Amino acid sequence: MTASARALGLLAVVLALAPLALPPFFLQLLTEIAIVGLFATAFNLLMGFGGMVSFGHAAYFALGAYAAALLVKRAGVPMLLALPAAPLAAAAGALLFGFFIVRLTHTYFAMLSLAFAQIVFTVIFKWKSLTGGDDGLLDVWPPAMLKSPAAYYYFTLATVALSLFVLHSVSESPFGYALRSVRENPRRARFIGINVRRLQLLAFVISGAFSGLAGGLFAFYNGSVFPDFAYFTKSFEPLVVALLGGAQSFFGPLAGAFGFKILEWLVSRQWPVYWPLFLGTIVVLVIVALPQGFVGLAGGQGWRTRLIRKS
Amino acid sequence: MADPTDPQELVLQTIGLRKHFGGVLAVNGVDLSVAPGDVRAIIGPNGAGKTTLFNLLTGDLTHDSGRIYFAGEEVSGLPPHQLCRRGMGRTFQITSIFRRLSALENVQTAFLSHHRRHYNILTPARRLYRDDAFALLERVGLQEQARKPSGILPHGDQRRLELAIALASGPRLLLLDEPTAGMAPRERHEIMALVARITSDTGLTVVFTEHDMDVVFAVARRITVLHQGSVLTEGSPAAVRANPDVRRVYLGQLTSC
Amino acid sequence: MSGLSVGMFLFLVSVGMSLIFGVTRIVNLAHGSFYMVGAYLMVTLVEVLPDRPWAFWLALVAAPLGVAVLGGAIEVGLLRLIYHRDPLMQLILTFGLILVISTLVLLVWGPDNKSVSRPDALAGSVLIFGQRFPSYYLLVLGLAPVVAVGLWLIFYRTRWGMLIRAATVDREMLGALGVNVAALYTQVFAFGSWLAGLGGALAAPTVAVALGMDGDVLTTAFVVVVIGGLGSFAGSFISALLVGLLQSFGILVFPAVSIVLLFAIMAVVLIVRPWGLLGRPEE
Numbered sequence: 001m002t003a004s005a006r007a008l009g010l011l012a013v014v015l016a017l018a019p020l021a022l023p024p025f026f027l028q029l030l031t032e033i034a035i036v037g038l039f040a041t042a043f044n045l046l047m048g049f050g051g052m053v054s055f056g057h058a059a060y061f062a063l064g065a066y067a068a069a070l071l072v073k074r075a076g077v078p079m080l081l082a083l084p085a086a087p088l089a090a091a092a093g094a095l096l097f098g099f100f101i102v103r104l105t106h107t108y109f110a111m112l113s114l115a116f117a118q119i120v121f122t123v124i125f126k127w128k129s130l131t132g133g134d135d136g137l138l139d140v141w142p143p144a145m146l147k148s149p150a151a152y153y154y155f156t157l158a159t160v161a162l163s164l165f166v167l168h169s170v171s172e173s174p175f176g177y178a179l180r181s182v183r184e185n186p187r188r189a190r191f192i193g194i195n196v197r198r199l200q201l202l203a204f205v206i207s208g209a210f211s212g213l214a215g216g217l218f219a220f221y222n223g224s225v226f227p228d229f230a231y232f233t234k235s236f237e238p239l240v241v242a243l244l245g246g247a248q249s250f251f252g253p254l255a256g257a258f259g260f261k262i263l264e265w266l267v268s269r270q271w272p273v274y275w276p277l278f279l280g281t282i283v284v285l286v287i288v289a290l291p292q293g294f295v296g297l298a299g300g301q302g303w304r305t306r307l308i309r310k311s
Numbered sequence: 312m313a314d315p316t317d318p319q320e321l322v323l324q325t326i327g328l329r330k331h332f333g334g335v336l337a338v339n340g341v342d343l344s345v346a347p348g349d350v351r352a353i354i355g356p357n358g359a360g361k362t363t364l365f366n367l368l369t370g371d372l373t374h375d376s377g378r379i380y381f382a383g384e385e386v387s388g389l390p391p392h393q394l395c396r397r398g399m400g401r402t403f404q405i406t407s408i409f410r411r412l413s414a415l416e417n418v419q420t421a422f423l424s425h426h427r428r429h430y431n432i433l434t435p436a437r438r439l440y441r442d443d444a445f446a447l448l449e450r451v452g453l454q455e456q457a458r459k460p461s462g463i464l465p466h467g468d469q470r471r472l473e474l475a476i477a478l479a480s481g482p483r484l485l486l487l488d489e490p491t492a493g494m495a496p497r498e499r500h501e502i503m504a505l506v507a508r509i510t511s512d513t514g515l516t517v518v519f520t521e522h523d524m525d526v527v528f529a530v531a532r533r534i535t536v537l538h539q540g541s542v543l544t545e546g547s548p549a550a551v552r553a554n555p556d557v558r559r560v561y562l563g564q565l566t567s568c
Numbered sequence: 569m570s571g572l573s574v575g576m577f578l579f580l581v582s583v584g585m586s587l588i589f590g591v592t593r594i595v596n597l598a599h600g601s602f603y604m605v606g607a608y609l610m611v612t613l614v615e616v617l618p619d620r621p622w623a624f625w626l627a628l629v630a631a632p633l634g635v636a637v638l639g640g641a642i643e644v645g646l647l648r649l650i651y652h653r654d655p656l657m658q659l660i661l662t663f664g665l666i667l668v669i670s671t672l673v674l675l676v677w678g679p680d681n682k683s684v685s686r687p688d689a690l691a692g693s694v695l696i697f698g699q700r701f702p703s704y705y706l707l708v709l710g711l712a713p714v715v716a717v718g719l720w721l722i723f724y725r726t727r728w729g730m731l732i733r734a735a736t737v738d739r740e741m742l743g744a745l746g747v748n749v750a751a752l753y754t755q756v757f758a759f760g761s762w763l764a765g766l767g768g769a770l771a772a773p774t775v776a777v778a779l780g781m782d783g784d785v786l787t788t789a790f791v792v793v794v795i796g797g798l799g800s801f802a803g804s805f806i807s808a809l810l811v812g813l814l815q816s817f818g819i820l821v822f823p824a825v826s827i828v829l830l831f832a833i834m835a836v837v838l839i840v841r842p843w844g845l846l847g848r849p850e851e
Contacts, residue, residue: 053656100839107595107655108842111794115838118787119831126828166433174436177412177420178429184409190391191369191401192421192480194429202430232787236663243660273674280667287661288649 004251015157024149028221031153033261034160035218036241040253041167042210043238048247049171050203051183052102055110055235056117057211059097060090062230064212065219066124066131069140074130079142083216090212091205093120098204102197114232121230136226140219156217163210164254170206171250179203211238240283321380322347322484322516323368328377330363337363338374339540345484350510350517352527355537356560361520362404364537365488368518369401370394382483400482402473404489410462414453414472417461418444421479444479451475451505467498471505478509485510487519491526499523503530528552536560573708573774575812577603577767579805581785582792583719584763586804589793590736591756594647594658598665600786601673602761606635606768607777608673611682624687632765639761643754651753666782674779682777704773711770716805723801732756788815791834797844807844 019027039061046052067089071082097116104112124131131137146152170176178199182189186196219225228234238253245256268275323345330338338360345351355361366372368379370391379387381397389397409417422440423429448457451471456464461472470490477485490506491499503526510517521527527534527548534551536543538560544551551557585599613627642665650658685691690704723729731752734742743749767785775781792811796803811830837844 055659100835103839104842107659108838110656110659111595111790112835112838112842115791115794115831115835119828119835122828122831169435170432172435172437173432174423174428174434174439175430175432177416177423177436180412180416181409181420184411185407187371187391188403188407188409188476191395191407192476193392193395193424195390195392199429202432206432232783233666236660239660273671275671276667277671277675280664280669280671283664284646284661284668287653287657287664288646 012161019150019153027149027153029261029265031149031156031221032218033257034156035214035221036237036261037254037257038160038163038217039211039214040238040241040245040257041164041250042207042214044242044247044250044253045167045171045179045207045210046203047239047242048249048252049176049183050179050200052200052203053106053110053239054101054113054204054207055232055239056097056113056115056120057207057238058230058232058234059113059117059120060094060208060211061215061218061234062120062124062225062227063093063208064090064215065225065229066137066215067212068216069137069219069225070130072140073137079146079220083213083220086216086219087209087213090215091209093212094205094208095201098201098208102200102204114235117230117232117235121227121232124230125227131227134227136224138224140225141223142220146220152221156221159213159217163213167206167210168250175199175202240279243286244282320347320383321345322349322382323518324380325368326378326380328364328367328374328379330367330372330374336540338367340377341537341540341542343535343542345516345518347483347516348510348514350507350530350532351519352531352534353518353520353537354524354527354534355543358539359537360540361537362488363540365486365520369399369486395480395482398481398483399486400477400480400484401486402470402477402488402490404492406466406469406473408461408469408473408476411460413458414448414461414464414468414475415441415444415457417472418447418475418479421476425480447475447479448472450478450509467494467502470494470502474502474505474509482515484516484518487517489520489522491521491523496525499526500529506530573705574815575809576708576712577771577785578788578792578812579712579808580715580767580770581764582789582796582808583801583804584760584767585789586793586796586798586800587732587763588757588760589798590800591732591739592647592651592753593655594651594662595655595798596757596760597659597662597786597790598642598669599760599764599789600782600784601666601669602635602639602764603768603771603785603789604673604779604782605638605669606631606765607684607772607775607781608677608682608768609634609765610769610772611677611684611777614684621688628769631769632762635765635768636758636762639764640754640758642761643757647757648750648753666786670779670782679779684772684777686773702774708770708774715766719801728755788830791830794834794844795837797841800844803844 015030018030022030039057043054043057046054064086068079068082068086071077071085072079077085097113101109101112101116125133127133141147142152142155146155171179178189178194181192182194182196182199190196215229218229241256241260242253243256244259245254246252263278264275267278321344323343325341325343328338328341328343329336341360341364343364353361353364363372367374370386370389370393373388377387378385381394381399384397386394386397409420412420419436419440420429422443423436426440428436428439445454445457448454451474453468453471453475456468461469464472474490485506487506491502494502506517506519507530509515519531531548533546534548535545536551536554536557543556543560544554546554581599581603584602585596588594588596588599609631610627613631614624617623617627646661646665647658650661686702686704690702690707693700693702694706721729723733731742731747735749735752735756739749742752788811792807793804795811796805796807814830
């Protein structure tokens with residue numbers, strides 16, 4: 001039992017007991033943190049482990065949210081059956097777009113992912129008859145048994161915990177090792193026999209699927225879905241969260257989600273309109289003040305402790 | 312070339328390999344035959360086309376015309392990862408390792424890929440092929456460094472690690488691009504002694520390019536001399552040393568010849 | 569007609585964005601914000617200046633200059649610190665600027681939409697081919713070739729333009745030749761910002777000046793720049809015209825898919841020629 005495993009166990013107990021002590025508002029905040037944490041962790045499978053920075057992950061979040069919401073609204077499918085469609089739809093989108101995106105690298109990778117996300121946004125925005133356009137889809141609620149903040153909190157917590165377990169397994173699997181090798185050195189990775197593009201595409205699809213699941217969870221939490229879910233500002237959320245929390249460690253984005261959401265709540269409560277200013281300033285400062293960028297941010301502590309851990 | 316071996320048994324063969332960049336013919340009709348167990352040096356003055364030829368062999372560049380056979384099968388135009396799967400291992404002129412992974416993880420990852428486990432997304436990788444990786448690290452003298460991030464190892468150790476990565480893919484042909492680049496003279500002989508030991512243990516075929524003629528003549532069994540993109544001559548070290556054309560081409564360019 | 573003038577605003581914004589990328593290699597996501605600030609400055613200047621015929625024109629000159637100063641300050645204060653860094657960090661930084669600028673605009677100008685009345689001389693409309701067009705659009709369309717030719721003259725007939733073109737090809741060489749590259753970067757960034765500000769100031773009387781106009785123009789300008797080729801002046805020009813026309817006719821013919829089509833074209837260009845139609849491939 002390592003220290004981090006003990007810490008995780010303790011965290012699980014605290015989170016499980018939270019509804020006994022906290023008012024509904026904080027349960028909703030924790031629910032949001034869990035969802036953003038899942039989104040950012042899924043995103044970070046690409047950035048932190050694969051060295052691929054997507055500027056369009058809102059697309060997969062939105063595909064998941066809309067897939068689930070449309071099934072409930074237009075086809076009358078019950079929520080518990082609609083939710084699994086979220087990761088599936090997002091994975092399909094990620095497979096289609098990712099096929100092209102992984103052909104490019106660095107800035108062009110980022111820009112093409114952004115372009116595809118804008119396509120998703122525009123389709124959602126314009127296809128009024130299906131998606132409701134700007135008005136979104138309203139009344140997307142879970143069944144009565146999950147409707148209370150505490151019930152949906154538990155449901156989200158369980159789903160996110162399971163997803164994080166799967167993502168963590170992925171990151172520590174042979175695939176995760178291969179993905180890291182591609183991040184470090186694609187040329188060398190090819191010459192240990194890895195088909196780099198195919199590996200990147202698989203990572204893209206896995207990341208997209210869990211982003212979609214986060215979107216689906218958020219749709220039922222929010223009770224509605226809007227085109228904003230796919231807008232480019234949404235794509236920066238997991239990026240900023242992962243950046244704040246530390247992109248190189250698996251649980252960094254989760255910590256980032258905690259910090260991000262609590263900060264957002266504190267700032268917005270006090271000065272509602274200042275939040276973007278605050279966030280933008282933090283982003284600018286973090287970037288200007290961390291001379292080594294992602295690598296340095298990650299490199300300081302994370303990778304050393306991760307590499308030199310006892311096995 | 313003059314090699315009498317049956318083409319089916321050659322490890323590597325090229326026929327009329329050609330590559331140009333713009334108007335410059337970097338590789339101009341190279342015929343190369345490498346028999347199993349050979350330790351072949353490819354030498355030539357700067358600009359002779361060694362690096363280009365190397366990159367054509369490893370699939371990093373595609374040639375304009377000609378054919379490449381590897382173990383009796385045509386491999387022209389295959390991407391690097393497929394060449395690797397067929398048993399071609401390589402090291403790079405500029406050390407190419409996974410710098411933020413530990414030495415052990417570097418080699419483990421190569422083993423995982425070699426055994427086609429790299430699409431396995433759920434089983435933990437940490438213990439997989441760990442013993443094999445340790446054994447290989449021990450063989451190249453890095454057992455003490457196994458847990459360190461490879462990027463902080465001294466240059467010589469990184470070269471050894473890269474050799475271990477290449478060996479983990481279980482190659483029958485090892486291509487080494489300037490294996491002693493940037494090393495002190497003593498280190499050079501150590502690493503080439505290591506290569507020689509491994510090849511004699513395993514019967515591995517090696518093709519390498521090298522600037523240091525001491526190293527070349529100490530290790531190579533046969534030598535191919537390139538000049539202006541073509542093969543000037545090929546033969547045993549003694550024959551190449553005695554060849555007047557080689558002397559003429561190298562005169563004034565290399566003192567150690 | 570309005571489509572053409574939209575193409576003109578787009579051109580101004582995207583040529584500035586493209587210019588900045590060409591020289592500094594920074595994809596400035598905040599470029600739409602500069603456009604928005606230009607429009608808002610126009611609103612304020614027209615309000616503040618005395619109600620005389622020349623006021624509009626003075627505002628039209630001053631507002632873009634204000635944006636140029638803003639751009640120059642951002643370059644000196646922030647971007648200069650991160651040129652050597654991962655390009656993705658630069659992208660994220662300029663994204664952070666979007667958030668900062670949009671909130672500041674909200675705080676300064678408030679949440680309500682603003683409008684700028686057209687100058688009296690151009691308030692009416694004219695008959696062309698039996699159709700009525702607001703005369704202000706004629707001004708915008710008349711300015712288009714002036715600006716295009718002006719830019720061409722600057723790029724191809726001045727020493728400064730020559731330096732800029734040299735910088736897009738080989739920055740290290742330029743530094744080695746003794747050119748003050750840091751100052752050139754600042755000038756280029758300020759000039760690119762000025763172009764965006766001019767676009768915004770010119771657009772102000774034709775649109776509702778509102779929060780959110782930054783994102784709209786950014787995404788379209790982004791498409792223009794990528795299709796035309798990052799860093800290519802001619803590419804941006806042609807591509808802005810194409811996109812402007814496609815947008816205006818597209819909205820008439822197939823309103824639902826025109827913008828999707830735009831992004832699809834951009835995606836295809838990125839896949840086939842990531843450096844754009846007239847751009848140069850990276851090393």
